[in-house]
Amino acid sequence: MTSGVIIRPCGLEAVLLEVEDRGQVLDRYEALSAHAPAGVRDVVPSQVAILVSFDPAVTTLEAVVAWIGAVPAVTSSRAAAAAVQIAVTYDGEDLAAVAAAAGMTSEEVVRAHTAAEFRVAFCGFTPGFAYLSGLPVELQLPRRSTPRTRVPAGSVAIASEFSAVYPQASPGGWHLLGRADVRMWDLDREVPGLLSPGDTVRFIASPP
Amino acid sequence: MMDVLEVSGLLTVQDLGRPGYGHWGVSPSGAADRTSLRLANRLVGNDEGSAALELTLGTLTVRARSRTLVAITGAPAAAWIDDRPVPTLRSLLLDAGRTLRLARPTVGLRTYLAASGGVAVPEVLGSRSTDTLSGLGPAPVQAGDALPLGRPAAGPPPAVDVFTQRYLGGGDGPLPVLLGPRADWFSADVLRTLSSASYRVTSDSNRVGVRLDGAALTRSRTGELAPEGVVRGAMQVPPSGMPMVFLSDHPVTGGYPVLAVLLPAAADRLAQLRPGDEVRFALVGPGRSAEDAPGSR
Numbered sequence: 323m324t325s326g327v328i329i330r331p332c333g334l335e336a337v338l339l340e341v342e343d344r345g346q347v348l349d350r351y352e353a354l355s356a357h358a359p360a361g362v363r364d365v366v367p368s369q370v371a372i373l374v375s376f377d378p379a380v381t382t383l384e385a386v387v388a389w390i391g392a393v394p395a396v397t398s399s400r401a402a403a404a405a406v407q408i409a410v411t412y413d414g415e416d417l418a419a420v421a422a423a424a425g426m427t428s429e430e431v432v433r434a435h436t437a438a439e440f441r442v443a444f445c446g447f448t449p450g451f452a453y454l455s456g457l458p459v460e461l462q463l464p465r466r467s468t469p470r471t472r473v474p475a476g477s478v479a480i481a482s483e484f485s486a487v488y489p490q491a492s493p494g495g496w497h498l499l500g501r502a503d504v505r506m507w508d509l510d511r512e513v514p515g516l517l518s519p520g521d522t523v524r525f526i527a528s529p530p
Numbered sequence: 531m532m533d534v535l536e537v538s539g540l541l542t543v544q545d546l547g548r549p550g551y552g553h554w555g556v557s558p559s560g561a562a563d564r565t566s567l568r569l570a571n572r573l574v575g576n577d578e579g580s581a582a583l584e585l586t587l588g589t590l591t592v593r594a595r596s597r598t599l600v601a602i603t604g605a606p607a608a609a610w611i612d613d614r615p616v617p618t619l620r621s622l623l624l625d626a627g628r629t630l631r632l633a634r635p636t637v638g639l640r641t642y643l644a645a646s647g648g649v650a651v652p653e654v655l656g657s658r659s660t661d662t663l664s665g666l667g668p669a670p671v672q673a674g675d676a677l678p679l680g681r682p683a684a685g686p687p688p689a690v691d692v693f694t695q696r697y698l699g700g701g702d703g704p705l706p707v708l709l710g711p712r713a714d715w716f717s718a719d720v721l722r723t724l725s726s727a728s729y730r731v732t733s734d735s736n737r738v739g740v741r742l743d744g745a746a747l748t749r750s751r752t753g754e755l756a757p758e759g760v761v762r763g764a765m766q767v768p769p770s771g772m773p774m775v776f777l778s779d780h781p782v783t784g785g786y787p788v789l790a791v792l793l794p795a796a797a798d799r800l801a802q803l804r805p806g807d808e809v810r811f812a813l814v815g816p817g818r819s820a821e822d823a824p825g826s827r
Binding site: 330331332333334335336338340351355363364365366367368369370371372373375444445446447448449450451507509514515518519 | 792
C-alpha cells in the first residue's frame with residue numbers, strides 16, 4: 323500500500339484516504355483528480371482526508387484501491403499555476419472588532435490579510451464556498467458567538483484558521499473583513515466554481 | 531407536458547443526482563429511495579436514471595396533455611385514473627386529458643411517479659434533481675406547474691410491465707451496515723449495541739439525513755474530528771451518541787466520526803421510514819468484531 327496513507331472503508335461505493343501528513347492532502351488530491359479512471363465519481367479533499375467515491379457498476383473497490391496506491395503522491399503539473407487575485411473593499415462590519423481582538427489596527431489587519439498567500443484547502447458549506455488556508459496566526463479567531471442570520475454574497479471573512487468569500491447570501495458565523503465584487507459560483511459559467519482545491523489565492527485591497 | 535393540479539407535501543423532481551462536483555461543495559442529491567426511482571423508470575421504459583417525481587407523505591393530482599405511460603412505486607399509495615382505482619408497481623396508460631390522483635400513503639414516506647420520456651426540466655450540473663440543502667436544481671413542484679416530459683424511448687413498450695415487490699420499508703428485517711471509516715472511535719460494546727438495539731426515526735429527519743433516537747452510541751475517544759468527506763448512508767455519531775444517517779442531500783463533509791455505512795439498498799429502505807418508525811441495524815461484511823477494526827495500511 324502507498325506510504326503515508328491509511329485507507330479506511332466507507333461503504334460499497336467509496337473509500338476514505340487519511341493522509342498522515344496533512345501538508346500532502348492537496349498534492350495527493352491533485353494527483354488523484356488529474357488521473358481519475360473511469361468509474362471514479364468524486365474526489366473530495368478535506369483537511370486530513372480525501373474521499374474517493376466510485377460507481378460499482380463500472381469499477382471495483384479493489385481496482386480503486388490499486389489505482390490510489392499507484393498514483394504518485396506529488397504532481398508536477400500545478401507548480402506554475404498563477405494565484406487567483408481577488409480585489410477586496412475592506413469595510414467589513416467586524417474589521418474593527420477583529421483588530422481589537424488581535425491587538426492590531428484595522429490597517430494592520432488589512433496588511434496581514436493581503437500579505438498572506440492562501441490556498442484552497444477544500445470546499446463545502448454551500449456550493450463554491452472555498453476554505454482558504456494560510457490565514458496568519460495573529461488573525462485566527464474563533465467564530466462569532468452568535469452567527470448572523472444573513473451574510474451577503476461576496477463577503478470576505480475569517481474564522482479559525484481559514485478565510486473565505488461567501489458565494490451566496492447565507493447564515494454565517496465568520497468575522498466580516500470586507501467585500502469582493504466577484505462571482506465565486508456562477509452556474510452560467512462554463513466552470514461554475516471560481517476556486518478549486520489546491521488553487522492559490524491572494525487578496526488585494528481596493529480603495530473604499 | 532403534465533399539469534400539476536393539486537399537491538400536498540414536498541414534491542420534487544429527482545433522478546440519480548449530480549455526482550462529480552463534491553470538490554466544489556456540491557452534494558450528490560438525487561432520489562432518496564433509488565431502488566424505487568429505478569423501478570418506476572423501468573416500468574415506463576425509461577433509462578433507470580431518468581427524472582421522475584418524488585412525493586413525500588402527501589397527495590398529488592396530475593393531468594396528462596398527451597398519452598403517457600406512468601408508474602407509481604415507493605411508499606404504496608391508493609391511486610385513481612379519473613374515478614377508477616389503479617394499482618401501483620405497474621405500467622399505467624394515462625390518456626390525454628385524464629387525471630391521475632395519488633392519496634397519502636398508508637405506510638412508507640416517499641412515493642415515486644415516473645412518466646414515459648422522463649420529467650424534462652433543465653439540467654443543472656448534469657442532473658434535474660432538487661437539492662434541498664443547496665437549492666440547486668428546480669424549485670419544489672407546486673400546483674399549477676406544467677412539467678415538460680421528454681420524448682419516450684423509441685421501440686417496443688417496456689418488457690417489464692408489472693413488478694411484485696414486498697414493501698421496502700423498515701419492517702423487513704434489520705438494515706445491513708458495514709463498519710465505517712471511524713469505527714475505531716468506538717468500543718466493541720458499541721458495535722454490539724448498534725447490532726442489537728432498536729432506534730426510532732425522529733421528526734427532524736429530511737432529505738439531508740435521518741436522525742435516530744435510542745441507545746446512545748458512546749465514543750471511546752474524545753476530541754474533535756476534522757470535517758471529512760461523507761457518503762449517502764454514512765452514520766455519523768455526534769457527542770450525544772444519537773446517530774444520524776445521511777441521505778441524498780447530505781453536505782459533502784461531516785464533522786462527526788462515521789461509525790458505519792449502510793448498504794445502498796439499506797439507505798433506500800431507511801429513506802422510507804416515517805418519524806416514529808422503529809429500525810434495527812445488522813453489521814455485515816469484514817471487521818464485524820473490534821479486533822479487526824478498519825484502518826488497514
